[in-house]
Amino acid sequence: MGEPRTKNSLIESAIRIFQQKGFQMTRVSDIVSDAGVAQGTFYNYFRSKEEIFREICNDFIDQVQKKFIERTEHLFDGDTSDEVVKNVHQVVRDLFQIYHDNLTVAELLFREGIGNGGIFKEIYEGLLSLFLELIEEQVEKAINRGFIHIEDAQIGSVFLFGLFERSLLYFMLIQKNTDLEKLERVMVDFILKGLSFDYNFKA
């Protein structure tokens, strides 16, 4: 009873190997030998290689989705420009945190989702649309409230998302020594200016 040790160690190994070699190139034999169990043991816990991948992603997806919705709702909240700026900072910081806490899986999902021929494209693209919609909604609200100006809210959302996702992964995965506080500061500044934010706005 309560023997998820084997299962956990399979999951940990799987994450590690998936990240190194990608889903397709990862062999079940790689996972089990990394986990130090027999080939058959794998199939006591997962029906297939795909299933363990889904199981790995699902936690992350649920969490990210929930937090993203939660945070993004308040992206441009505030009655004065100062409050709004503070809020944007807060949201960006929170999203940084989510990614940071789940960096490995985030990368995994990102790569497999973008990568061709994947069964995971659909998962990833589902998330992507959701995020874009949420962002667009906030951008539109802010446009209506009159303190940001951009010709097309949807285009703006794609800019925000691309800028955010790409740089996060770049600075968290490739250029790892980056000062995240600075990144946040520069990002918020860039975004707000890009959106022609009215820094003197008062409700």
Add this chain to the structure above:
Amino acid sequence: MGEPRTKNSLIESAIRIFQQKGFQMTRVSDIVSDAGVAQGTFYNYFRSKEEIFREICNDFIDQVQKKFIERTEHLFDGDTSDEVVKNVHQVVRDLFQIYHDNLTVAELLFREGIGNGGIFKEIYEGLLSLFLELIEEQVEKAINRGFIHIEDAQIGSVFLFGLFERSLLYFMLIQKNTDLEKLERVMVDFILKGLSFDYNFKA
């Protein structure tokens, strides 16, 4: 002089199938049957499945690389803000054009490059670094000339690249009916404002 018909038809088929199924999922037999030649014929022209992929990408990479260098060099050229704006527009438009002309291969390289476990990660990441360096150089120059302001040139470059690449692929591949002129306009505006461009600048 013109490549033999057979080789071209293999390349065309390969591009089509790679794009549909991705590199890993594409079988040499898919390519040859699409091209209407025998299995063995493939190996008269390409040493391996990988080689045809590289050959497909190389043209695109060479071209993109050359044009990117060429164009980017003039990103912020100009003695007045009007001239600079015009130039940025020009560069963005040219890059749009390159992507547009090579959309299929661009997507291919993008997906395989991002996708995990690729032999193509290295190709893609090489390009990425090159582009980031080139952009950073221009951004730095513009900062020094005093008409844009951003705390960190490298971070800014990553923003520019992420924003540009992500939205291009989004609007060219997923939301295909987008008005590209509008996209260009909104993008240039967003970028320049995001970079605190001095719209009244005069050399």
Add this chain to the structure above:
Amino acid sequence: MGEPRTKNSLIESAIRIFQQKGFQMTRVSDIVSDAGVAQGTFYNYFRSKEEIFREICNDFIDQVQKKFIERTEHLFDGDTSDEVVKNVHQVVRDLFQIYHDNLTVAELLFREGIGNGGIFKEIYEGLLSLFLELIEEQVEKAINRGFIHIEDAQIGSVFLFGLFERSLLYFMLIQKNTDLEKLERVMVDFILKGLSFDYNFKA
């Protein structure tokens, strides 16, 4: 004294599943899950999957064998044709009964014994020879006593056996609603006439 409950429940489950899926396709895990015990428990009672099958068959075989010998010995007993006819009826009825009482196992053994590649072929073919010998012996005796006439006793025995076994299984398994009394009547009539039985015989 009574077998332990667990063993019996394993045997019952095994019979059910073997009949549904056949020996090869039945997994030990099917049996144990049907019986509601753990995988390991199976091996406290049976050394292997094969062993439980043998054990299931053995009871039936012993019984059938014993009764078959017992009955067949008296197949054509009797001093008048009436007595002989009555006896043949009795034997046929008894054999019907044995099959009827053990229909599931009879089918199991029949199918696995006929079916190729079986370890059970040998068991089944052993039974088959025994039966054929016993029948032949009786047929020969009857020929010698002069009230049936057939050119070759062995061939006749195979006819009797084929006719009997095939129709029993057909009418008990496939066309289940058949009137068994009628079947008996028609069968005895067919057999005796086929064997040129002398209906006016008197010792």
Add this chain to the structure above:
Amino acid sequence: MGEPRTKNSLIESAIRIFQQKGFQMTRVSDIVSDAGVAQGTFYNYFRSKEEIFREICNDFIDQVQKKFIERTEHLFDGDTSDEVVKNVHQVVRDLFQIYHDNLTVAELLFREGIGNGGIFKEIYEGLLSLFLELIEEQVEKAINRGFIHIEDAQIGSVFLFGLFERSLLYFMLIQKNTDLEKLERVMVDFILKGLSFDYNFKA
């Protein structure tokens, strides 16, 4: 071109091994090593182990079915008892021939069709029903014409079929040295008498 040598040798090997070990116990590796080709070669010709089995059976089934229909139609043809007897002989001889010519496959299909858990049960049982129907039809016709007497035509057909199939397989496969002409003679005699055939019949 015209290289069915490999395919034929695979089929021959498959028949041999299937017969020895049965479908389930036969490994594709057994077949290819018997045929002297590589494992992969098998899959150039057959999609699966099941497919080669079906392909093997189909020829036989088609042939048997066609001839069985053809022959059985004339089972009790004739205007005098002599003619009818001659015809029955002819039909039995023809069916013997069909089985004899395809003995290996006939056995294969018989065993796999009877055997439990098979995908081939359905094929076999389809054939069985067809045959039973055809025989029954003839028996009924003969009853109506008044020269055979049996209480139930269906039961009689099952007797005929069981007797025929079982003894053929017994004497062709197990007791191989049997005199087939004698078998035919004894069988026709047994059948006709069993059916209370009127040996003095005239239309």
Add this chain to the structure above:
DNA sequence: AATGAATGAGAATTCATTCAT
């Protein structure tokens, strides 16, 4: 006796690549 996690040999199938014609 009962448990059920762990085992690992073995099976089917795929597919890039070779090579004789």
Add this chain to the structure above:
DNA sequence: CATGAATGAATTCTCATTCAT
């Protein structure tokens, strides 16, 4: 150059059996 049959290494997944608790 073109062909396409042959190859066989590699991979996923199954399941009877074992054994420590």
